[in-house]
Amino acid sequence: MPSDQLSTTFQALADPTRRAILASLTTGEKTVSDLAEPFDMSMPAITKHLKVLEKAKLIERSRQAQYRPCRLHPEPLKDIDKWISEYRKFWEASFDRLEGYLKQLQKKDKNDG
């Protein structure tokens, strides 16, 4: 199991339930039960998903009475974004090399002008 941070982050995101949990947290802090509610899945399964997200530092947790609220911690996504930005030029270039070339030129024009 690769234990580098980027791999851990990608791995955490490679599950639709976990991505849905993150999406749910974009509207604010949620309890585990809140997060579990939309899924046809046992609580322990959700707990495990939360552990994966927590290890990947994509969420943070606190305590309020008997609740363990979760909140979004988006920082690791920066690294994903940075990694992927290295590839942007490859998908921005069209399949047709000429088109890609012209697009590149246009960009250059914009930047220069």
Next chain:
Amino acid sequence: MPSDQLSTTFQALADPTRRAILASLTTGEKTVSDLAEPFDMSMPAITKHLKVLEKAKLIERSRQAQYRPCRLHPEPLKDIDKWISEYRKFWEASFDRLEGYLKQLQKKDKNDG
């Protein structure tokens, strides 16, 4: 095993060997042996990584004599980029601002509900 496209793509990227292979392909088409060379890993292991990348449509393959050259197919990265862009505002906001923003959202939620 989640079989949706986004999960498959994230999963394929969740391995440093596979990301290194993609990086290697940014300088052009490569044979399997070329790609394997930097790694202390058997050829079949590389073949498996290539299959993962191919299923994720992150590479494409052809045939030239006894070689099976690989080339980068960056399109699926667009979807990752699109997904992640929804979160950009969350890491661009400072920690304090984010906290405040989320609290406000929570209040709104309560008022609305």
Next chain:
DNA sequence: TCTATATTTAACTTAATGGTTAATTAACCG
């Protein structure tokens, strides 16, 4: 045709994932 090179497939091992149910811990409340 025979041999060397490039790559894949098969079979196997080990460990990690993603889920389950049952039991446990923690905190609140009457």
Next chain:
DNA sequence: CGGTTAATTAACCATTAAGTTAAATATAGA
């Protein structure tokens, strides 16, 4: 205290993942 709710832990199961070695396939070229 005793009961209820919230969440985690434990133990287990099935599947997938990542690697191995050994054998098979495909092509080139003498």
